[in-house]
Amino acid sequence: MECDNNEESSGSLNKMNEDLQRSRSPLETVTEEAEGAQPFLVTPKTDWESYPLLVGDSSRVRLAPSLDSTLRYFFTHSPVTEIRRSDLMIVLIYVIALESGLIPKGVSMPAACLTDKYHSYRSFDIRLVKHFATHLPLDCFRNRAGHYRLEMELVHEKAIRDNIAVVLLAFCSGDLLIVNLQSCTDSAVVFSTVVPINFFVPAINADRLPFCYQYLSRLSTKLKNELFVPFRSFVYHKYIPVIYPSMEGLPSELVKHITRCLDFRTRRNLLEVIKPTSILIQKHTD
Structure with missing residues (x-):
C-alpha cells in the first residue's frame, strides 16, 4: 500500500513538473528579463571561435547574445499562439540591422556608450545588447496580413545630418519574405532581397530558442550583401564625408x-x- 502511494505521489509530481515546463515563459524570472543574455567567463584560454558574437556565428546550440536577448524579449511580450515564422524572421533581420549600424528610430544610444568622443559601435557590446533588445518595435508585428514596417536610423558622428533615416518594408508572399530597404532622404533608392521563410525558420520553439533558426551564417551574409552593406555604401558616399x-x-x-x-x-x-x-x-x- 505504501509503495502504491509513493508511486502515485511520484506520478503526480512528474505530471506537475511537465505542466510547469510546458507553461513556462522563455524567461523564468523578472531578474532574467532585466539581465538579458548571461555573461560568460573570459580567461586566457577562452575559445573565441566557439562563442557566437554575431548572428552569423550562431548555431543550433547557441545563439548570439543580441539575437538571444531580442528573441526572449519578443516571446515574453507577444502572445505565443499568434507568433508566426515570418515574425521570427523580422526579429532576426532587426538584429542583423543592428550589426550593420542601424538603430530603431527615436531610440538614442545608451549614455554609457557615448562617454568617449570616438566611441565604437559594437552590436555585441553587452550595454547595446540590453538596450536595443528591449526596444524592438513591437508595433510592426500588429498587422496580421503579413506586412511589416521598421523605421530605423544610421547614426554616425560625422554625418551631415543628425541621423540618416531608413525604412525597412517587408511582406509575405507564400513562403517568401520580400524585404525592401528604402532611404527616407531619397525615395528612389531602394535595396531589395527575397528570403525563403521556412528554410531559415524551421520551427517556433519558445523553450529552445536556437531551434528556431538554421543556416544563419548564410542568411546573415545574404542580408548584409544585398541590403545593409549597399545601403551603407550609398549613405556614406552621399551624406557622410569620411573616408577612413x-x-x-x-x-x-x-x-x-x-x-x-x-x-x-x-x-x-x-x-x-x-x-x-x-x-x-x-x-x-x-
Missing part, C-alpha cells in the same frame, strides 16, 4: 600624396574631415 578615421592620424606628407590620386568629390569629402590640414592640401592640389 585613420586618415586623420597619417603624416601630412602622406595625406598630400594620397590626395593627388583622388577625384574632385572624394577630395572635397576628405577636406571636410581633415580640417586642420585642409589648407595645406588645397594649396598642394590647386
Whole structure:
C-alpha cells in the first residue's frame, strides 16, 4: 500500500513538473528579463571561435547574445499562439540591422556608450545588447496580413545630418519574405532581397530558442550583401564625408600624396574631415 502511494505521489509530481515546463515563459524570472543574455567567463584560454558574437556565428546550440536577448524579449511580450515564422524572421533581420549600424528610430544610444568622443559601435557590446533588445518595435508585428514596417536610423558622428533615416518594408508572399530597404532622404533608392521563410525558420520553439533558426551564417551574409552593406555604401558616399578615421592620424606628407590620386568629390569629402590640414592640401592640389 505504501509503495502504491509513493508511486502515485511520484506520478503526480512528474505530471506537475511537465505542466510547469510546458507553461513556462522563455524567461523564468523578472531578474532574467532585466539581465538579458548571461555573461560568460573570459580567461586566457577562452575559445573565441566557439562563442557566437554575431548572428552569423550562431548555431543550433547557441545563439548570439543580441539575437538571444531580442528573441526572449519578443516571446515574453507577444502572445505565443499568434507568433508566426515570418515574425521570427523580422526579429532576426532587426538584429542583423543592428550589426550593420542601424538603430530603431527615436531610440538614442545608451549614455554609457557615448562617454568617449570616438566611441565604437559594437552590436555585441553587452550595454547595446540590453538596450536595443528591449526596444524592438513591437508595433510592426500588429498587422496580421503579413506586412511589416521598421523605421530605423544610421547614426554616425560625422554625418551631415543628425541621423540618416531608413525604412525597412517587408511582406509575405507564400513562403517568401520580400524585404525592401528604402532611404527616407531619397525615395528612389531602394535595396531589395527575397528570403525563403521556412528554410531559415524551421520551427517556433519558445523553450529552445536556437531551434528556431538554421543556416544563419548564410542568411546573415545574404542580408548584409544585398541590403545593409549597399545601403551603407550609398549613405556614406552621399551624406557622410569620411573616408577612413585613420586618415586623420597619417603624416601630412602622406595625406598630400594620397590626395593627388583622388577625384574632385572624394577630395572635397576628405577636406571636410581633415580640417586642420585642409589648407595645406588645397594649396598642394590647386
